[in-house]
Amino acid sequence: MSEIRAPRGTAYTAQGWPQEAAKRMLMNNLDPDVAERPQDLVVYGGTGKAARDWPSFHAIVRELDALKGDETLLVQSGKPVGVLRTHEWAPRVLIANSNLVGDWATWPEFRRLEQLGLTMYGQMTAGSWIYIGTQGILQGTYETFAAVAAKKYGGDLAGTLTLTGGCGGMGGAQPLAVTMNGGVCLIVDVDRTRLQRRVDTRYLDVIADSLDEAVSIALKAKAERKALSVGVVGNAAEVFPTLLANGVAIDIVTDQTSAHDPLSYLPIGVEPADMAEYARTKPEEFTDRSRVSMAKQVEAMVGFQDAGAEVFDYGNSIRGEAKLAGYERAFDFPGFVPAYVRPLFAEGKGPFRWAALSGDPADIAATDRAVLDLFPDNDPLARWIRMAGERVAFQGLPSRICWLGYGERDKAGVRFNDMVARGEVSAPIVIGRDHLDAGSVASPYRETEAMLDGSDAIADWPLLNALVNTASGASWVSIHHGGGVGIGRSIHAGQVCVADGTALAGQKIERVLTNDPAMGVLRHVDAGYESHSAGGVQIPMAR
Amino acid sequence: MSEIRAPRGTAYTAQGWPQEAAKRMLMNNLDPDVAERPQDLVVYGGTGKAARDWPSFHAIVRELDALKGDETLLVQSGKPVGVLRTHEWAPRVLIANSNLVGDWATWPEFRRLEQLGLTMYGQMTAGSWIYIGTQGILQGTYETFAAVAAKKYGGDLAGTLTLTGGCGGMGGAQPLAVTMNGGVCLIVDVDRTRLQRRVDTRYLDVIADSLDEAVSIALKAKAERKALSVGVVGNAAEVFPTLLANGVAIDIVTDQTSAHDPLSYLPIGVEPADMAEYARTKPEEFTDRSRVSMAKQVEAMVGFQDAGAEVFDYGNSIRGEAKLAGYERAFDFPGFVPAYVRPLFAEGKGPFRWAALSGDPADIAATDRAVLDLFPDNDPLARWIRMAGERVAFQGLPSRICWLGYGERDKAGVRFNDMVARGEVSAPIVIGRDHLDAGSVASPYRETEAMLDGSDAIADWPLLNALVNTASGASWVSIHHGGGVGIGRSIHAGQVCVADGTALAGQKIERVLTNDPAMGVLRHVDAGYESHSAGGVQIPMAR
């Protein structure tokens, strides 16, 4: 397999920009600068794929090139299964990944079907072709740590030490997110290459040679109130308890090992080199052992909380796995959403990301300026956009992410479309988001944990979200199961719009980027949350 | 609550026919001639509701009356939760009912949420506003018994005796379906009023005063090769074993008690009068007891099969429940879909139903003639349409159902729209279907049981189906969980189009009624089934 990179520039082979955009974003997901294991079609999250297999990938590309402006391609768990005639307001691609009927929504059944070649794990933006590298998670992580700082440390993390595990595709954003907030971060990963990769991309400052060295570097920086991130090789299930036992002065504790999939978390006593083979040949035994190890790590996290630290689950289901291993206090610390993010969701605020199909970083610089111009009073947004411009190295097609709410996203989208029309950027802009959004997900261990009305597990909302985006003019729409928390634990939807500068695209973008965040407002108002945005949305039973 | 009946005729209060149609069909679902318990908003299936509660019902009606031609109403488990601006090709209503995240997809969690007022059980056509009374199930049941006759008895059931249980909203179609095929039917129900209701509507011929009398009437008719249906009051969990033990010469055995919901199946030893209170106050104990009783009934069914009878599960999950009670051989007899229906699904064949918004039976007579005219070579279809015209008493708005496949449904739909345009019928026609269709459901105990490639539990297909119908111009689209087999066991989608005689409606109908059955062809070709229709559909990986 030769390397895949999205075509750049304004010459294209598909029958229209929306189709070309889908093709480029699929390819961009597999760019070696973007994907974790492009040769296996894995984009991020250990197993999150962009297409089911190589024949499926090539068939999707071929179909996208041939697809007419009133046709729609159907993708079933990474495989193209049909092309149907629809109409020009309809999405060009409809995607459903990893979905299983409830009683069969288990890892063993999923793996059985995956091995039969009948499904794939789509994660969130992997199988829906809008992953933009670690910037996506960096921004969310930055927001989360900023919220921790605001809640407990007067607005910044100077003089605090954060402990976390897992420096992979998503977790690798943590050290930079902490230092951007002025704090010190100690990050543990079993795999040195993962740490090294983050050093190479300036997300991580140093790798220590031992745990002792790591601790002394970290404590020194903390004492000097310097922003610094330190990586150390080790198993979090061992390192976390050791640090707790040694009484190291840690202020904030979280984790982003790939605990959502027990076959991706290294159990204590297993060599990293033996992991893949062991997980493949004895999945049940491996699962039992990794869960027991996770329970050890979670027990230490609860210990840190008992000792006064700010502890939260960062959306990888580690509490759920620890509970399965029999650790009763696993859910003693909260998920990050109820702890920090929910008030934003109630305003339809969530991840708004875009990429420049030209491949030209100047196009993103232009859109950055447009966003600063559109929302002059939003200080945190301005801080992020400026810092991102300085510190974020693009991966694959140049891209940007920030959080915008109801009444904001449509303005930004329409502005981008106007910029394309006027030639202020050199090619169309793709606008999408993560599935971790205000109204697009049901995930009782993460986005919908501890809803006010107890509606955590109700999955009507993400399905309505996908239907609404399909009915509003999105270019591609997806419904996924599992995502970051694993099989049986979430259902979520994604949408992507293409700003190609046409009037039709402008209308579609205005509708989609109004209705998509509106779903967040509706969902949260229905659950009893206050929303300043509720007045702008038509809510029948609230009239 | 005063009685609800859909308005008839050509004067309407909504802003357009699609909106008016949704309102009339919602109301029609609650017509006392249609619904099982209209006062509780229950349409069929014991608990399948049209709206979450009365305030929700009235709010939906109000919103539908106000809804503009480029707006979309969102309904979350029977409650209207938002109105969004979309466009004229978009559905006017998007519905998601009863959906839960996999690990929470259990009856106790569903009931907890239902009691909190956060969800409702939508069944299939109850919560998606396209139930047409027992004719719908009559036609499917007629087709199934015809297939049994074709497979084992040379084309008709004369001289055979069929034993079944459950004479409710759906199950009540069985006696007439059997006699339409020339056979004798013995049907057991604990509730005499259910049997009486079917006598009143000419679906059931007689009610016997005792089991002995029922058996002797049935055996006499069988010996004389006369078509006859006999009802008897009793608990199927007791009557089935008794008949088996007595060696009664029964040829065909099935069941349609409401076994999908253990709280709706009467356990042995419980008085029908005490059932509701007992189920409400001690749901767990009740569930245990009803499952044990179901196991007894299923054990008898397996016994009949061992003795040479044709035995099949009629889609109520009774095998699954019996298995939960510990009866190992529960799945020894097949579901009706793999046994009889799958080859039809591979051709996109499935339930095609329509209703006359005028309320005038003459409009259905006109469409009946149009269907006979369109498909002159389809003998079974012609037989059904003629027999239905004679024997089926309309419930609520006059309606018709027949099974049509890929390449047929669009023709019928476009013809109906032309008839509306030309005034050959007096008001628009609503065209929809059950969720039990070729490409709209994942249900491993029923529609997708024993798929050739093992993909029974993959739920991407119904979600893609809903997205495709949303993208093709359907008037309302729904995604439901549970339906006829219960929580955790299925995900399915529905669509309804409105033929209002406009050119736009004609285009939408042509797209939807091509793409919707195409999903059945795609799904079955992907699973390895042969399909004569595959040539007409664009299937990327089959090229």
Ligand SMILES: NC(=O)c1ccc[n+]([C@@H]2O[C@H](COP(=O)([O-])OP(=O)(O)OC[C@H]3O[C@@H](n4cnc5c(N)ncnc54)[C@H](O)[C@@H]3O)[C@@H](O)[C@H]2O)c1
């Ligand atoms: N908070 C969120 O919104 C969010 C978003 C996306 C993903 N996630 C979740 O975060 C987790 C990490 O995602 P990722 O994309 O970085 O996964 P990844 O597979 O790329 O990285 C996981 C890392 O954990 C390391 N690891 C595994 N076992 C370990 C152990 N016992 N001790 C220390 N390190 C260990 C691996 O070496 C790897 O580097 C996943 O569970 C994912 O679902 C959360």
Ligand SMILES: NC(=O)c1ccc[n+]([C@@H]2O[C@H](COP(=O)([O-])OP(=O)(O)OC[C@H]3O[C@@H](n4cnc5c(N)ncnc54)[C@H](O)[C@@H]3O)[C@@H](O)[C@H]2O)c1
């Ligand atoms: N084959 C299909 O495609 C299909 C379609 C729709 C529904 N169903 C399923 O068929 C079942 C019946 O549906 P319905 O709408 O008729 O339900 P219903 O609730 O209207 O009727 C069920 C009937 O079963 C009777 N009953 C309950 N326990 C009994 C017992 N122990 N012995 C004898 N009778 C008993 C009740 O008195 C009632 O009349 C449901 O499980 C439904 O999900 C199957």
